[in-house]
Amino acid sequence: MSGTLAARRRIRPGSIAALLGMLVVTALVLLPIAIIVLTAFKPNAEVNAYPPTLAPTNWTLDNLGRIVTELPFGRLAINSVIFAGGVTLFALVFDSLAAYALARIDFRGRKVLLIAIIASLMIPFQATLIPVYQLVAELGWINTFAGLIAPRAADAFGIFLLRQFFLALPLDLDNAARIDGASEFRIFRSIVLPNAVPALMTLGVFTFVNNWNDLLWPLVFTNQAEMGTITSGLTLLTGPGGIIPYGVMMAGSLIAVLPLVVGFLFVQRRFIDNIATTGLK
Template structure:
């Protein structure tokens, strides 16, 4: 006589899973709360923005803050400058960082380790310590209030070189050797063999570089004195009224418009980003 089949008991959530979900919800709430405050304050009337005690949800929704920020600032020009600045830095950094990282990771030459240590050591130098010499150099070249002055000093980055070097080291060298046996030049190996397998790393570095430069405030403030050459972040500082009074509703409306391109850029590349991570090493 065969043994009776065991009934499968429905599995409940484990305590560890429940705690992980609760922690995820709490962390997500903490991260999203400032964004929610920006969005909701941008559509509040001035009276509600300045009311005490403050409220999270507006009683009356309005577009006055958005209209005022677009009227007081050359917003289209500032957004275009931000795209040229952040996009230009990202494009040049990906080219120069990947070339330097490839040389440090895949080519044996004298002094390679010393050069790598020197590049990493620059990460320990505060950015503010090099700001005045950089400005003097840009001023001597006549690049103040120009796109060249904004982009050129950031065309390469020590972190990007180190990041891509570590990724290139993880790729197998067998394909490189096979390509060289077939007569491929070093640049051909770099372009046709290494880069196609490094798309996830390039997308990651590109996203971080673009976001960091888009959100940067100090750099455009120092290297541009003309309002028409400012970026969206530096332009928002012009909204401060007399006596240091900050129109919070208008400021939040400007901040909301400023982060929208970043959200759109992330939504556009996230699918390709995930697909390339899943297929890394299979090409």
């Protein structure tokens, strides 16, 4: 009994305030997600009712039904997987190769090239959207996966992120492999990449999520419904006069975010384990 009282006395007011602060921040972060989920199950009358309510009075699945019946949802989901997955795969390959060269190989002009890559981060992609579109159109890649994926096959942020991680790995690993006669590609494939799994997974998650949720890129480079993604396909539900069925939109957003949540739950444990064992492989 005395131990319990002593433990209670050791609880500081600062700890309680920090806990309450974290609870408030967590509630604010989860509030938009709760609104999306609850609105997805509201009938149209309650969605447009004033004053608005958080939870639906009459739960309905009509919004989810409209997503399946009014859109080629299966095709849109497959397109989203191919688009986001393809960009992620190519970005991991090309970004890691470029980052390895900038971090572990000494060659003339390396610093200038690095500065140019970092400087490109300051240019918004909207500024280069028209020239890229013209190039893709000249190649005949409009409404193709090549047109969606190829312009995003490498990313300056990914190169910089991986380079910084590669710089933190001990150079003794490379030198020992070179003494054994390993080539640069063998060092990259067998030594650097296995120790960079946390950075690769981080970049992969960011790249996949950003492209999965992207709306502008698929809208610009596709004008056929069967080549759209989930995010661009939801724009087809806009009614006459620009009327937006918010309940249906929220249902589509809920369906679109579910694969991301499930995927994160699967990779979370492996992500933590890889961080704990970095440098020990």
